[in-house]
Amino acid sequence: MLESKKTYLCIDLKSFYASVECVERGLDPFEVNLVVADPNRGGGAITLAATPAIKKLGVPSRGRIYEIPQGIEYIIARPRMRLYMTVSAKIYKIFLNYIATEDIHVYSIDEAFLDITPYLELYHMTPKQLAKTILDEIYEETGITATVGIGSNLFLTKVALDITAKHAPDNMGYLDEDLFRQQLWHHTPLTDFWMIGPGTANHLARLGITDLYGVTQFPESILYREFGVNAEILIDHAWGKESVEIQDIKAYRPKANSISNSQILFEDYNSKDAYLILKEMVDTNVLTLTEKHLVTDHISLFIGYSKNKRRASRGSCRITNRTNSYRILMEEFRLLYQKTVDSHYPIRQIGISFGNVKDEIYEQYDLFANVEDIERERKLQQTLVDIRNKFGKNAVLKGMNYLDKGTARYRNTTIGGHKA
Numbered sequence: 001m002l003e004s005k006k007t008y009l010c011i012d013l014k015s016f017y018a019s020v021e022c023v024e025r026g027l028d029p030f031e032v033n034l035v036v037a038d039p040n041r042g043g044g045a046i047t048l049a050a051t052p053a054i055k056k057l058g059v060p061s062r063g064r065i066y067e068i069p070q071g072i073e074y075i076i077a078r079p080r081m082r083l084y085m086t087v088s089a090k091i092y093k094i095f096l097n098y099i100a101t102e103d104i105h106v107y108s109i110d111e112a113f114l115d116i117t118p119y120l121e122l123y124h125m126t127p128k129q130l131a132k133t134i135l136d137e138i139y140e141e142t143g144i145t146a147t148v149g150i151g152s153n154l155f156l157t158k159v160a161l162d163i164t165a166k167h168a169p170d171n172m173g174y175l176d177e178d179l180f181r182q183q184l185w186h187h188t189p190l191t192d193f194w195m196i197g198p199g200t201a202n203h204l205a206r207l208g209i210t211d212l213y214g215v216t217q218f219p220e221s222i223l224y225r226e227f228g229v230n231a232e233i234l235i236d237h238a239w240g241k242e243s244v245e246i247q248d249i250k251a252y253r254p255k256a257n258s259i260s261n262s263q264i265l266f267e268d269y270n271s272k273d274a275y276l277i278l279k280e281m282v283d284t285n286v287l288t289l290t291e292k293h294l295v296t297d298h299i300s301l302f303i304g305y306s307k308n309k310r311r312a313s314r315g316s317c318r319i320t321n322r323t324n325s326y327r328i329l330m331e332e333f334r335l336l337y338q339k340t341v342d343s344h345y346p347i348r349q350i351g352i353s354f355g356n357v358k359d360e361i362y363e364q365y366d367l368f369a370n371v372e373d374i375e376r377e378r379k380l381q382q383t384l385v386d387i388r389n390k391f392g393k394n395a396v397l398k399g400m401n402y403l404d405k406g407t408a409r410y411r412n413t414t415i416g417g418h419k420a
Helices: 016-025 081-096 119-123 129-140 154-167 175-183 198-206 212-217 222-227 230-238 246-251 271-292 327-339 371-391
Strands: 010-013 032-037 075-077 103-109 113-117 145-150 172-175 259-269 294-305 313-323 348-356
Touching: 010 081, 010 129, 010 154, 016 075, 032 145, 032 175, 075 103, 081 103, 081 113, 103 246, 113 154, 119 129, 129 172, 145 154, 145 348, 154 172, 154 175, 172 259, 172 313, 198 222, 212 230, 222 230, 259 294, 271 294, 271 327, 271 348, 271 371, 294 327, 313 327, 327 371
Parallel strands: 032 075, 145 172
Antiparallel strands: 010 113, 010 145, 103 113, 259 348, 294 313, 294 348
């Protein structure tokens, strides 16, 4: 029996955060100038979303408030992440009215892939008919306008969404391999295509390649030499091919795991005050390790300096203990911080990561570690986790969290760094 040709949808909620804010206010996002940003962060605050109306005036979704041209009147909506998550969950339930969970891959809060192959015959619908039915229900239930890409594989589906659907009056785009080669082989810029960033595009330009047709005509041996294993993906995509399916994504398990945390500071910090932020961040990540019964033996640190002051600095190291002890990990970060930070420049961004994360059955200590002290500390950390899970993250705080330059108390009331 021949396997049926695959058909996917990629559904994007148009200007999602901004559209939700407009719906809440009874406004039309296609008529009203609105951006989602936190005005308390000043003119440098990032606009997390912008309505289609203000985008037509040249205002991007991810710009900054001060970049909005003078003379444009607009509404600033403070981010409400919990509300956006609630609306996104409601839309996911709409997907479940038509598609089983194993055939849905949530790509982000406002975008999802759906494998509709087995459902077309069930509903006696064409791909466009099923897509329209889902989009109409989303609009009826939430007031949110969605766009959709339809394709014969995940790559073509995403490209149909990103490049084709935005120019279609019905907010739908469709691509199969033949249409892709006919319509988009010579499309530029290359960065419009999923998984081709500026670095890859610039690298291809140095080779004299300006479009995907050029990739198909270029010697593969040179592409593999220049891009390594990533050349296989690049070549497949240039031909409109993609072998990965939703079931492959759901079955994937990474060989190595990490727990990361980063934040952009509201103002410039000197190295001493930034070290307080580092301590709070390590504390947060350690409690995550404790809650999930995980340990780590590798740490990384990223320091971003105030704009145009200095290039960012990075450091990482493997440690002799595989642990979730705050005391041990904080000491390792202290040493790494001293090696990594240039104290002559103001700091505006900090990121940390615990790498090679494993189940705590793999916990391991060197001869200098006091295992009894570590066990007492672990019990205390677990108690803190239990209290915070029951009463909230700010139910138990450390003295450092009350210092003027600390940010943990505020961040504990946010989602993704933004007001809940």
